[in-house]
Amino acid sequence: MRTLLVRLAGGLTLVGSSQVALASGWNMPVGVTDLSREIYNLHMAIFWICVVIGVIVFGVMFYSLFRYRHSKGAKAANFHENTTVEIIWTAIPLLILVGMAIPATATLKKIYDPSDAELDVLVTGQQWRWRYEYLGEDVAFNSNLATPRAQIRGDEERGEHYLLEVDEPLVLPINRKVRFLFTSDDVIHAWWVPDFAVKQDTVPGFITENWVRINEPGIYRGQCAELCGVDHAFMPIVVHAVEEEEFDAWLAERQEMAAEEAMGIDREWELDELMERGEGVYGSICASCHQVEGEGSPPAFPALAGNEQMLADLEWHKDVIINGVSGTAMPSFRTTLNPVELAAVITYTRNAWGNDSGDVVQPAEIAERLE
Amino acid sequence: MSQDDNEVRQAGVRRTVWRSVAALVGMFAFAWALVPLYDVFCRVTGINGQVDTTAQALVHDDVDESRMVTVQFITRNGSGLPWRLDVETRQVRLHPGQTSEVNFTFSNQSRSENWARAVPSVTPNTATRHVRKSSCFCFEEQLLQAGERVEMPLVFQLDRDLPPEVTTVTLVYTLYPVEGKTQKLQAGVKLDEGGEA
Amino acid sequence: MAPKVPPQPTLEQSTAAAEAGHGHAHEAPPKGIMRWLLTTNHKEIGTMYLIFSLIMFFIGGIFALVVRLELFQPGMQFVNPEFFNQMTTMHGLIMVFAAVMPAFTGLANWMIPLQIGAPDMALPRLNNFSFWLLPVAFGLLLSTLFMPGGGPNFGWTFYAPLSTTYAPPSTTFFILSLHIAGISSILGAINIIATILNMRAPGMRMMDMPLFVWTWLITSFLLIAVMPVLAGVITMMLMDINFGTSFFNAAGGGDPVLFQHLFWFFGHPEVYIMILPAFGIVSAIIPAFARKRLFGYASMVYATGAIAVLSFLVWGHHMFVVGMPLAAQLFFMYATMLIAVPTGVKIFNWVTTLFRGSISFEPPMLFALAFVVLFTIGGFSGLMLAIAPADFQYHDTYFVVAHFHYVLVPGAIFSIIAAVYFWLPKWTGHYPNVRLAQWHFWLSVISVNLTFFPMHFSGLAGMPRRIPDYALQFADFNMVSSIGAFMFGFSQLLFVAVIVMCVRGGQKAPAAAWGEFADDLEWSVPSPAPLHTFETPPTFKRPAH
Amino acid sequence: MWGVIKSVLWAFLGVQRDEQRREDFEKGSPLAFIITGVVLGLLLVAILAVVAVWVAG
Structure with missing residues (x-):
């Protein structure tokens, strides 16, 4: 509350100068792309137009309220029509609107220019995480909320980037045109990073696109903007914009990591190893619905701890994890998790929270099934 | 009154x-x-990348060699279908007017037969109208036996009127189960078994 | 919103009616609950509508306060996200369909026959039926909160597939209740149209009608045009959920975006349904207390018509980020900007009515003046939202929440409060308590701005709507909003107090309670208005000034 | 006819003189106005659509 007062005071001293626009946290960010700057300018232009019209209209109104008070013996005039005046106040707004429409159209056309992208990233919304695939680069990963649940409950002090931090940020190069393709696995989400002025719905079964060319390296944060269910507030977006060489190096490193992971498929895994890996996967992917202790939240999300159907039928269990269940929030993890992760999470859920089935599912088994 | x-x-x-x-x-x-x-x-x-699903006649001898366009293919899986959809190449580069053929592989990895349907989407939507397909599996319901694998070709071209600012066209196929038909199928199987017994 | 039992017809009235040669002598009405269940009297039905909407206003308000309580601080403190989503959804649905719309219908029931000199609505029995559908509809809707899986949790816009494939099991009941509420609105609209077109006093032509009647006529046409579309779209949802069709399901070859097109084809005119009658109310109140004829009556009527027509062409501006083609974006942007013109005409006309008037500040006038200012602020943010490129930033943020609450709370709801204060003398025969009404006004106007103005900032700074928990930089704005919301909520208890006091007593009001510039026909009948009025149609005389 | 069109066009802007609307409402049948309104409304849609498509290129 005190910070608010300070900011309010700060804000008020700035009113009247266009600097008020730059007071951070009160206004639309200028952003770090040419388009976000243009959009910001459009926003400020229409804002000031509204302010001017408002001052005139409310000025006349409050002047009348003050000047023509009945209590001060004002006598009402008797006029109720003036076509000239009416035409003028119809024509002026029309002209202002045309004046606004022209730059708005120009900016919109730039947003809709899909040409000559240097990098394509497929962004998939899923309840409740984002998945990024660098098309043609063999790099793909999920990006989950990293804020611990304890902070949300208030058991721990909240960090600076509370709810705006993820386990794996999207990494993008600056100065390159990056084309985003958007789609969804389940419901409609919306991918939004204010500093890029990019907000696009992700529609299941359909694909939409937008693009960005970032001018400055930095860390940019955003959130899902379309109500997508229980954890709508908990699927943030973090983008690391880095220099081009750094990006290329990062990409190469990720490709290497993926190759290493693929090597792990063929070897025999111990139960402990799989449990450890599986706990990590479960925590970031499954726990938001089925809960950390596997108790679920029925009827939408069944409990896994003590789930008889799951424990009795291993093949069915694998099938559900790999293919998902249509018409429910259970997605297909066929492509979003690799065989090692799939094997680990299946093993984990069959042995955690007292399920203790002792089943060990090997990555090689899963890989073969997916061939 | x-x-x-x-x-x-x-x-x-x-x-x-x-x-x-x-x-x-x-x-x-x-x-x-x-x-x-x-x-x-x-x-x-072409709103929403909905494509015309009827087979169209391809126009020949009319290739615009002055420019190249990249066509990307993305395959995705809807939930609840034990199938895998692969495409032989992730992208091709071609001239507007040129005809190209790309093979898609559908494989049923389950132990029962299923119905599925591939739902197509194209972006950018200014390009949608300019994608001509002479053979395509879009929206068609397909039946695969347990473990069956089928190759299907997509023969297509981009017509010459493709707007010049379009340099990349992306085609996405999402595979969804056809629940009703699959259920009927499986119910039918059980009935048959019952009859034999 | 007035819990007012209309007085029994006086002896003179009854005899006058009998002498006028009507076939139906007024029998003694049934007593107790049956009287209210069976009444066909427009005043009694109007009163029931108003009481119903006042109760629903408080229920929807409590839901809003649950939302604001959770958002008072970052973190999850009081409710879980699932229940939070049910609260935001129910708040929206109740406020739109059960509070604002029935309140306007109640005012229409009470005032339209009085304003056009008709003895009752054209279809009195249908009128009773359409009211009693409402408690059924919203009883059902509220009961979904107690069903397994909870009530609707997908926002009042219920976008598919969140509201179909991924919806809780109670969604079928939600659809049913919307169907019933929709039928109620449609029947109400038919009744109002039939009344206005056929029941006017001899000599009253269309262009002599008060603006409240005009705006309601146009609103009724909008209702008839779009409620069937809503019915269609929720029927499609019902079929998708229960009968395996795929209207909005991509898996079956449908399109989730089609839902949004259909919904907003209904939804945008719906927004105007909630504001046009407000225009009519304000156009009656401002001249009354400025002691000057309304400036540009004809323009007002025509502007209302223009807004109604344009409202069908702008639905796409709710969907600027779904990936529509450029040409569609431009079309909807241009059409939306055009709406600013007739809306501006209305505001200029009100201001010019004030100019060189002789202005006094009775309670209805206070709320009407606040309406003009705050609705205009909502209009400004609407104009900003119309700019499609900028909407990429505004869309689905608290900026939008601020915008539509400015239009609906100090817009629609202030106009309803103004109308209640304006017509209470006619309903009860007493003036509302001025001191208390002034307190109500000032507390409301301060708290409404405290609640909604900071939302502009949190939205611009990047806070998405419909989230139960938020990043730390939005904390201050949310705290102010929550404080304002609780203030606003509790201030409305004063409103109830004023109404109750006014029903029970107070300064007596004459027939023409607000002087010579509140000169529509309703001010020619005694205050309180007898149960049966204009059984002998009045001869309409055009105002002299 | 031109008078009717003019009245409806003014209505789109929300401006009308008292005398003119009196004159309009003396004419008896509103049908001419309604039809003209619908036609001009469709025309507005068409014009906006053409402009939008043309600008979009």
Whole structure:
């Protein structure tokens, strides 16, 4: 509350100068792309137009309220029509609107220019995480909320980037045109990073696109903007914009990591190893619905701890994890998790929270099934 | 007010009510008509990347060699279908007007037969109208036996009127289960088994 | 919103009616609950509508306060996200369909026959039926909160597939209740149209009608045009959920975006349904207390018509980020900007009515003046939202929440409060308590701005709507909003107090309670208005000034 | 006819003189106005659509 007062005071001293626009946290960010700057300018232009019209209209109104008070013996005039005046106040707004429409159209056309992208990233919304695939680069990963649940409950002090931090940020190069393709696995989400002025719905079964060319390296944060269910507030977006060489190096490193992971498929895994890996996967992917202790939240999300159907039928269990269940929030993890992760999470859920089935599912088994 | 006036009023009310009801019915019908209209509108204008699913004649001998366009293919899986959809190449580069053929592989990895359907989407939507397909599996319901693997070709071209700012066209196929048919199928299998026993 | 039992017809009235040669002598009405269940009297039905909407206003308000309580601080403190989503959804649905719309219908029931000199609505029995559908509809809707899986949790816009494939099991009941509420609105609209077109006093032509009647006529046409579309779209949802069709399901070849097109084809005119009658109310109140004829009556009527027509062409501006083609974006942007013109005309006309008037500040006038200012602020943010490129930033943020609450709370709801204060003398025969009404006004106007103005900032700074928990930089704005919301909520208890006091007593009001410039026909009948009025149609005389 | 069109066009802007609307409402049948309104409304849609498509290129 005190910070608010300070900011309010700060804000008020700035009113009247266009600097008020730059007071951070009160206004639309200028952003770090040419388009976000243009959009910001459009926003400020229409804002000031509204302010001017408002001052005139409310000025006349409050002047009348003050000047023509009945209590001060004002006598009402008797006029109720003036076509000239009416035409003028119809024509002026029309002209202002045309004046606004022209730059708005120009900016919109730039947003809709899909040409000559240097990098394509497929962004998939899923309840409740984002998945990024660098098309043609063999790099793909999920990006989950990293804020611990304890902070949300208030058991721990909240960090600076509370709810705006993820386990794996999207990494993008600056100065390159990056084309985003958007789609969804389940419901409609919306991918939004204010500093890029990019907000696009992700529609299941359909694909939409937008693009960005970032001018400055930095860390940019955003959130899902379309109500997508229980954890709508908990699927943030973090983008690391880095220099081009750094990006290329990062990409190469990720490709290497993926190759290493693929090597792990063929070897025999111990139960402990799989449990450890599986706990990590479960925590970031499954726990938001089925809960950390596997108790679920029925009827939408069944409990896994003590789930008889799951424990009795291993093949069915694998099938559900790999293919998902249509018409429910259970997605297909066929492509979003690799065989090692799939094997680990299946093993984990069959042995955690007292399920203790002792089943060990090997990555090689899963890989073969997916061939 | 005289009795006559009252009757005139009542007649007026009746007329108004009937007209209103007619308008209501009309608007209700209109709402339903919007569904197919929207479909047609989308196919004509390319909104939402809805593509024309009917096979189209390819136009030959009319290749625009002055520019190259990249066509990307993305395959995705909807939930609940034990199938895998692969494409032999992730992208091709071609001239507008040039014909290309790309093979898609559908494999059923389960131990039972299933129905599925591939739903296509194209972006950017200014390109949608300019993608011509002579053979395609879009929206078609397909049946695969347990473990069956089928290759299907997509033969297509981009027509020469493709807007110049379009340098990359992305085609996405999402595979969804056809629940009703699969269920019927499996129920049928059980019945048969029951009959034999 | 007035819990007012209309007085029994006086002896003179009854005899006058009998002498006028009507076939139906007024029998003693049934007593107790049956009287209210069976009444066909427009005043009694109007009163029931108003009481119903006042109760629903408080229920929807409590839901809003649950939302604001959770958002008071970052973190999850009081409710879980699932229940939070049910609260935001129910708040929206109740406020739109059960509070604002029935309140306007109640005012229409009470005032339209009085303003056009008709003895009752054209279809009195249908009128009773359409009211009693409402408690059924919203009883059902509220009961979904107690069903397994909870009530609707997908926002009042219920976008598919969140509201179909991924919806809780109670969604079928939600659809049913919307169907019933929709039928109620449609029947109400037919009744109003039939009344206005056929029941006017001899000599009253269309262009002599008060603006409240005009705006309601146009609103009724909008209702008839779009409620069937809503009915259609929720029927499609019902079929998708229960009968395996795929209207909005991509898996079956449908399109989730089609839902949004259909919904907003209904939804945008719906927004105007909630504001046009407000225009009519304000156009009656401002001249009354400025002691000057309304400036540009004809323009007002025509502007209302223009807004109604344009409202069908702008639905796409709710969907600027779904990936529509450029041409569609431009079309909807241009059409939306055009709406600013007739809306501006209305505001200029009100201001010019004030100019060189002789202005006094009775309670209805206070709320009407606040309406003009705050609705205009909502209009400004609407104009900003119309700019499609900028909407990529505004869309689905608290900026939008601020915008539509400015239009609906100090817009629609202030106009309803103004109308209640304006017509209470006619309903009860007493003036509302001025001191208390002034307190109500000032507390409301301060708290409404405290609640909604900071939302502009949190939205621009990047806070998405419909989230139960938020990043730390939005904390201050949310705290102010929550404080304001609780203030606003509790201030409305004053409103109830004023109404109750006014029903029970107070300064007596004459027939023409607000002087010579509140000169529509309703001010020619005694205050309180007898149960039966204009059984002998009045002869309409055009105002002299 | 031109008078009717003019009246409806003014209505789109929301401006009308008292005398003119009196004159309009003396004419008896509103049908001419309604039809003209619908036609001009569709024309507005068409013009906006053409402009939008043309600008979009």
